[in-house]
């Protein structure tokens with residue numbers, strides 16, 4: 269599985285520091301959640317520099333599901349490892365939950381933080 273994840277993260281045009289943290293977070297995900305993410309050919313992940321025009325690469329899958337995407341701030345790589353992994357896990361939780369709560373009425377931000385913590389990446 270580790271080799272597969274290392275291959276998977278190479279598909280994203282991000283700094284090697286963020287790529288290494290992404291691989292660590294994805295490896296720690298529960299199997300069904302990791303499989304859902306890694307097998308989603310429409311999933312995109314990129315980094316951006318605030319203040320510059322940004323194009324988030326999106327892809328509409330043949331399944332007609334809306335393409336899921338994460339954009340990480342480029343400067344994130346300068347932060348502490350625990351914070352970087354928390355942010356990545358939080359964003360992947362949004363992807364998993366399709367930007368909704370875990371149940372109707374739940375705040376998506378609360379849900380993403382709760383899932384990130386459950387996966388081993390609590391807000392530092």
Ligand SMILES: [Zn+2]
Nearest residue numbers: 358362377380
């Ligand atoms: Zn959020």
